[in-house]
Amino acid sequence: MRSHHVSRVVSAEPEVVYDFASNVDNLSQWAAGLSRSDVIRDGDVLIVESPMGQVRVRFVDRNSFGILDHDVTLPSGTVVTNPVRVLAHPDGAEIVFTIRQLDLDDDEFARDIATVAADLDRLAAIVERRRPGSAPG
Known part of the structure; x- marks a missing residue:
């Protein structure tokens, strides 16, 4: 089974990134x-x-x-464990999401990686717009 780490640097303090990402009411955003x-x-x-x-x-x-690990129980009953970390970074924070291939074929795995990358890009954009002193978004 292969693993792939997707990460994004966010221009915000790690606590700000963690607070936003860990608030489940923000997930759909x-x-x-x-x-x-x-x-x-x-x-x-x-x-x-x-x-x-x-x-x-x-x-x-x-x-x-800064640990945001979560288990997702799929409709099939399969449980997928997703390790996620918010780390300090010289430019603010870095969020790292580990994706495991599990039962996915190579194309599905690549799509999963792309989806997580887009999600982390969206998270970074939202948090960076909301940080103090940033321009209104």
């Missing part, structure tokens, strides 16, 4: 590969409409380490 609409909460599990159908998502608890 930036994580189109996961959530197409607002989330429904079922205890500590989120139910979301995704491009894959309705999925269940469980994030790790909020933490001071």
Whole structure:
């Protein structure tokens, strides 16, 4: 099984990136590969409409380490663990998302990588527009 790390540098403090990305109410704004609409909460599990159908998502608890790992239970019942980190970077923050090939063929894996890259680009753009002192977006 192959893994691929997708990362984006964000011109904002790591805490700002983490706070925005870890707020599940913001998922549909930036994580189109996961959530197409607002989330429904079922205890500590989120139910979301995704491009894959309705999925269940469980994030790790909020933490001071910038860890946004989450398990996604697909409609098939398969659970996919997604390691995600927000790290300090000389230009602000870097968010790193690890994608694992699992049962995907090479084309599906490439599409997954492209989707995550677009999601991280969207996250960076949103956070950079919202940071203090930036021009209104």
